[in-house]
Amino acid sequence: MGCPQAGPDTVAAMPETPMSFHMTPEELRRWGHEVVDWVADYLATIEQHPVVPGVEPGEVRSWLPPAPPEKPEPFGDVIADLDRVVIPGTTHWQHPGFHAFFPANTSGPGILADIVSSGLGTQGMLWQTGPALTEVETHVLDWVVDLLGLPERFRSTGDGGGVIQDSASSATLCALLAARERAMARGATLDQLVVYASAHAHSSLEKGARVAGLRPDQLRLVDVDDDFALRPEALAGAVAADQAAGRVPCLVMATIGTTSSLAVDPVAEVAPIAEDAGMWLHVDGAMAGSAAVCPEHRDQQAGLERADSYVFNPHKWLFTTFDCSCFFVADRAPLIQALSILPEYLRNAASESGAVIDYRDWQVPLGRRFRALKLWFVLRWYGAEGLRHHVREHVRLAQELAARIEADPRLELAAPARLNLVCFRHVDGDGPTEALHHALNATGRVYLTHTRLADRYVVRASIGAWTTEQRHVDALWRLVDELA
């Protein structure tokens, strides 16, 4: 097993090869400028493309050679394939007509930060392997506490702190692992644990619970009210029933802005139920959390000061290139306790001093990129002022669209139009609503997705792409008006 070792004589006799296939800094400079130009041109002309491409399954693959290249290819051919293969097969998330799901925004400063992150190629599993990576992350997440008016307990300067994860799904899993750790340290068995959320909570909790080893019957999806927000009485009832049966409430997830309708669970009413039951309160503000850059939208986070953890995604609605999900904990000890393992090959003086954060213990993977750069660049490029301006613009545009829909006798809102999301349907029922939905998407100029609310088919218009302006929402309205 392994290579035969060359002795010193053989080594000396081997000719040194001057050959290198690596891209030199000068080549990187040249091709880097070309690729940046390609991206700038793409963003400047993005409206020329249909939002969703017309490709069939397997079509993109059919454009690719069956085997990997034996010899290096000219880089010009690679760039040409961006137009030949990638663009015709891409769903354009940055298109101003992208109103599907939730936005996953990029932005100029986010792109620039990612260039630096990829160029540095530094990996911050430990403070030692990336002091700036680690400390800029901790610091910028403390800035976010200021920026969004978040509870003081989420600052790193106390017992808590923030970390950037790839997605809210991963953050929610980490919250659950910390909650599980805490509950089991108090004597509960895995078998006894129960987690709670509203029936409109994101599916990431169900996935996380499954990952964490809970059975389907250890997850309770609690009833919602007429506005699709969690009913605290229903939660309290479920918790009491579980406790009476000898089960142990472990975690409740309250949502600030559900995926289907941006409904806001009453965190302030959930908190005392969580406290009484000794369970972890995790709050998911993945999408709507960003609205709190505007003081007038902070009412949604009332009660957050009693939460154990919180997640929101700057890569959704704060113009930060995916992936950037901010996860805060009020007490970092159970999180680290749940995720820390220290093999010999990772031991180092800085970690053992206790004076540093090793972010590998705040996430499931070991390795990590310098993702804080993009949040840092975005906050500095826009300033709080710029972020507030664009969030307010999106809200204004969505509310204007909602008003138009409400005023139209053929259409109705399917839920209160909150912030930047408008859920609507045709008054004639599911068939015409679904037909309208498909007709809108078939234009290629917009892309909307659907959900079901109160068991009826509903079209969702999310106004959140950074490229979306007044004229695009006006155009969306004209299409709705024409096709209704």
Next chain:
Amino acid sequence: MGCPQAGPDTVAAMPETPMSFHMTPEELRRWGHEVVDWVADYLATIEQHPVVPGVEPGEVRSWLPPAPPEKPEPFGDVIADLDRVVIPGTTHWQHPGFHAFFPANTSGPGILADIVSSGLGTQGMLWQTGPALTEVETHVLDWVVDLLGLPERFRSTGDGGGVIQDSASSATLCALLAARERAMARGATLDQLVVYASAHAHSSLEKGARVAGLRPDQLRLVDVDDDFALRPEALAGAVAADQAAGRVPCLVMATIGTTSSLAVDPVAEVAPIAEDAGMWLHVDGAMAGSAAVCPEHRDQQAGLERADSYVFNPHKWLFTTFDCSCFFVADRAPLIQALSILPEYLRNAASESGAVIDYRDWQVPLGRRFRALKLWFVLRWYGAEGLRHHVREHVRLAQELAARIEADPRLELAAPARLNLVCFRHVDGDGPTEALHHALNATGRVYLTHTRLADRYVVRASIGAWTTEQRHVDALWRLVDELA
């Protein structure tokens, strides 16, 4: 709750604001060229920096303003802070003197691909939301099967297929979740499951087992032989004992290239033990797997054709910018079964046709970047020929260093020098070895980390940074020679 809705009249009366804080495509072009130049300059002059910076805990934070900016800042100030804040606090993973841990490589083509990925800002949770993202990924991972001579069963054209994850830790967790799913579908309880690996396996299995809800006593770390490879008899004995006690073997992880010493577990001997016990065989080739681009290094993967899953990291030793970990399964059904949840808001015709891959069901997070671009760009820039050349160069340089160490009476190899890793120690014992280690790192010109082998302190020299050339390994040897 929520915003008051503006009626149509109010809307018409609102002045349209022409203000925008977004970076325009022209600004992106201008600053993009500057940032690319900054990266090219950084890489051209990287040797000027000490590999590990001399900062104290908290020092980087002290260079940052306490609160986030209210107003946008000039982007020139942001770039200036790369030199003022980031560089002095960065551990330079791409430095030619970086011999610590394992490499986490970037490269020109990898950086360029990431620019495109960030610029497109497309998110491939579903085929529908990223057909090219999805199909390029599937296709390039089939290419990797050719490139490394991997078993046919890992191709997507049969029952298996590949997916890119952020790290081997996440891939190993997914393997464990699929294995757990399969074992429990056959009637086992979570409580009964046992997972196995050698005592030298990566800590990611222990972390993954904990995440998946296994107790510490459900993980067996099996004895190794004199070369630190798993002893099949020890595994067979542990499995038999567990079965006799009514426990259920769930998964065994064999490692091709352990972290401490690149030891190779005998996959071909582990496979029949796994088969007899009905357990999942996962193979971790995170670092050494890349060596298989060279046919002469494929002996290490003998038996892989009987594995259920395999992971290796092109971001370690295949010049692909972090994060890019390739995870292959022989049968995708249990993986998807373990991770698929389909809420209404993600339903779409393409998924329901069954003709497409939705990669959200192959990973823990929901969202995902277009990471396949970097692997695609790298394979095309280097060609198989270029990758083989550089892997061979690293192996040659490491073996040359090993020969020098072996020939020196003050030093000895602590394990067979396999591929690009040299584990060595001072013949006078742990004290002098540790002193040598610290003296080497104190020069600032190299960064090595340690491990323990056979309970002795060992210095590891990993030769894998893409910038490392003959002259750097010669310089490393001169330092060792001088400081020993």
